Each structure stands twice: as structure tokens, then as C-alpha cells.
Amino acid sequence: MGVESADVYDVAVIGAGPAGTAAALRAAELGARVVVLEADRTGGTCVNSGCVPTRVLAKTARLMREVRTADEYGITVSRQRIDWPSTVARVRATVDRVRSIKREAERFAEAGIDLLLEGRARFSGEHTLVLESGRHVEAATVIICVGGHSRRLPVPGAELATVPDEVLDLPHLPERVAVIGAGNTGAQLATVFDSFGSEVTLLDVAPRVLMASDPSISQAVAAAFAEDGIGVHVGIDGVDSLRSVDHGIELGWRANGASVARSFDAVVMATGWPAATDDLGLETTGVRVERSSIVVDQYFRTSVSHIFAVGDANGHDMLVQAAHFEGEAAAENAVLGANRRTPHHLLPAGGFTDPDYAGVGLAEPEARARDPHCVVGRVDYSELERAVIDDRERGFLLLIADRRRELILGAHAVGENAVEVIQSVTTAMAAGVDVATLASVKFAYPTYSALIGLAARKLLAA
């Protein structure tokens, strides 16, 4: 401490993304005097450069695919071309519309929270932060909600690559694009570029795409990518270099011990998301950072007991739905000294490839490791009338239950509306609905959710 003329608060929240917003509002609700320190725009990665723009691109990609098959429905569409500047303008306009309903600044003001948009905050001591403006802030507790940032691989020429948050700054739609990293971000961007008409090559050192998902999802999405003409290269040895060549960028990588070099108009690096701790002054606090994330216990406390870290900053579950609950739990722990964790373990997630994918709970290998006699019910979209009606027959839903067919342990889907289907299963799981009850639920006809009833009935019969 010892800083003269600092503004003094009970709780300082660094970052106004989903985690920081939830943390600040909950702390204020509990009666704390709260300040939020945000370096950029409120809303964080999600609304400004992550989920929202990606989702608008996914919708645009979907429209392109629909337009290509419109003639099958007797619709004549003469122009099938992406006008990149208009696409980008549409994405940016939608981001602004979403921002206008999120209204973080107004909600903070209504809750009596001070929002300081005065540049990056940096610890200058265990309880003190200094902003770029020179202002000092002192707080009894600090909740770090700084999120993460994209990562360039440490290879020669990496500066030539485009990171995901720069995709909208590309001057043209690239004809040939390499996407390095087949995680959630890379897989979705590969789909977007492919649907827009680019020739796409997807590379990953991991043995399968979407490594964080159930292997069945990886297999189905990779097969769909290959069918759509995306060049999928998983299990590569590594990326060597990028260099400028006439009309593009030459990307060098190694696969099966051999060197490969190919030219692209753009190379996108979607190779991970380390916490934004680089210039946070953590060394003045003793807060531990390991493998690019802030280390926390189950109550989101860092190695310094009055400093908490939630959302992408702690590297656990880098999803908006996790950030919200973690932010609220940390606020309660910071203000009340409580030992609150997030309410339950269920964390549905998914992405908008073609077809979509989603999952919740245990992946099948994890479920089998815990209970070798667990049962799996699978329904293919091709068995579902709604999917046939909509011409969306690619995909499946897997339901995994314990050997007594009581608890649902996990659910994984690839296919139309997979995220919404998995969300419905999540609700059933959260309510502890057993398989027999799920099998007796009436599903409106014709819906994709009906897959859940079919899969539950298969589980009972399995």
C-alpha cells in the first residue's frame, strides 16, 4: 500500500468481459464498493472479437451454403459471391447491436459501480493498481478477469500470420488460406472460409481436430471437412516458418518427418489462448502463473488469498458460460469470505462448423474409464424425420448413461442444431432426470430435440 491519493474500494475488478461483468455486479449486489478497470471496450473478447463476430460469420457461411443449394428448391439465385467489405461491415454492425443490449456501462452505473476506462491496469503492490492514465486504485480484494489473447507460434515469419481477432482486417477474402490450429476457433474459421469459397488447409499437431471434444465428434467433423474439400492435416510434426513470396505467404511445416512448403494468400494462427498476464505486474504480488494461466484453487483464489482470478485468465474452462458463474462465485468469496464454487460441473459447449457440434459431460473414453459397463445410445440424424425434411441428415447424437441407465453421464452431437440439442440434454442432466423419464418425455414434431427421446429409448433397450 502506501500510495498517496489512491481511490479506495472493497473490490477492484480488472477486465469488463463476461467474467468481470458478472463479478462486479454480484459484488455490488452484496454491498461492496466496487471499481471495474477496463483497458479497451466493455464486453471483452466474447462480444467484441470472439463469440459474436464468429457467430455472425457462421451465419453468413450458412447463408452461402443455402444459396448454393437454393436451386434444388426451385429458387433461382444468380449471384453467389461474398462481397468481403459488406460481410465485414455486417459483422461489425451486429457486434454494435449486441453491445447495445448488453449495456455493461449502464448496468455498472445503475449498480453504483465505478467504471474506469483509463487504459491497462497493472499491480504496483498486493492491494494497489496503477492505470495508464496514472490514476492509482487501492482495494481490499482484487478479482482478475483479464481474459486471454491469441498466440503467434515462435517461428520465423510468424508476424506474417493473421490471428483470429484480425481476420476481419484482411483486405480481401483469401483464395487460398491455411488455418493452423484445429481447436474450436480454427475449426469454425476453416468452415467459414470454406463456405465463402476459399481453398482451405487445416493443420494441427494434435492427432485429431477438436481435441477437447469426444473423439466421435472429431471423427465426424473431420470427415465432413474432407467431404467439403477442406485439406485436413492433423498430427503434423510442427510448423517451421512463414515467408513472403510473390502473391502470398509460403508456409513450411513438417509431417511424417518430411518438409512441406505451400503458398497461401493468408495464414491464420488459431494456436491457443494464453492468459493476458504479460504486463499485469503480477511479480509485485506473488500471484503464481503456470503454463500461461493464473493458478487458482477451487474457490478461484490465487496464491495470494485476497486476489482471485476467473474466466479465461485461470485457463480452466475458457467459455462464456463458465466465466459468468466463476465471476459470481469469486465475488461472493471476495466479499463474504465464503467458499463458493460454481453450482455444478455441467458445462455444455459447441461450435458452428458444417454440421455443428456440441457436447456436455463425460466423453465416451472418460465414461468407460470410470465405468466399463456404461451404456451408449446413438441415433443418427438420418433416422430423424425433421433432418430428412430439412435435408440435414449428416450427424448423430450419443447419450452415455451409467450401467443402471439412471444417470446421463454425457451427451455428444454432430449435426443441425447440435448446440441446442445438447443444451436440452444438459437441462435434463442438471435436473437429475433418469433415462426412463427422458424416454417418456413428449417431443414436439418435427424437431431436432426429438433425437433425445429416440436416444433415451435406445439406451433403455441397450
Ligand SMILES: Cc1cc2nc3c(=O)[nH]c(=O)nc-3n(C[C@H](O)[C@H](O)[C@H](O)COP(=O)(O)OP(=O)(O)OC[C@H]3O[C@@H](n4cnc5c(N)ncnc54)[C@H](O)[C@@H]3O)c2cc1C
Ligand atoms: C474466436 C473466438 C470465438 C469464441 N466463441 C465462443 C463461443 O461461441 N462460446 C463461448 O462460450 N465462448 C467462446 N469463446 C471464448 C469466450 O470469448 C471467452 O471464454 C470469454 O470471453 C472469457 O471471458 P473473460 O471475461 O474471462 O475474458 P475476456 O472476454 O477476454 O475479457 C477480458 C477483458 O479484460 C480486459 N483487460 C485485459 N487486460 C487488462 C488490464 N491489464 N487492465 C484492464 N483491462 C484488461 C480486456 O480488454 C477485456 O475486455 C470464443 C473465443 C474466441 C477467441
Ligand SMILES: NC(=O)c1ccc[n+]([C@@H]2O[C@H](COP(=O)([O-])OP(=O)(O)OC[C@H]3O[C@@H](n4cnc5c(N)ncnc54)[C@H](O)[C@@H]3O)[C@@H](O)[C@H]2O)c1
Ligand atoms: N464455440 C466455442 O465455444 C469457442 C469458440 C472459440 C474458442 N473457444 C474457446 O477459446 C479457447 C481458445 O480456443 P482456440 O481454438 O483458439 O485454442 P485451443 O487451445 O483450443 O486450440 C489450439 C489448437 O492449436 C493447436 N496447435 C498448437 N500449437 C500448434 C502448432 N505449433 N502447430 C499446429 N497446431 C498447433 C493445438 O493442438 C490446438 O488444437 C478454448 O478454450 C476454446 O474452447 C470456444
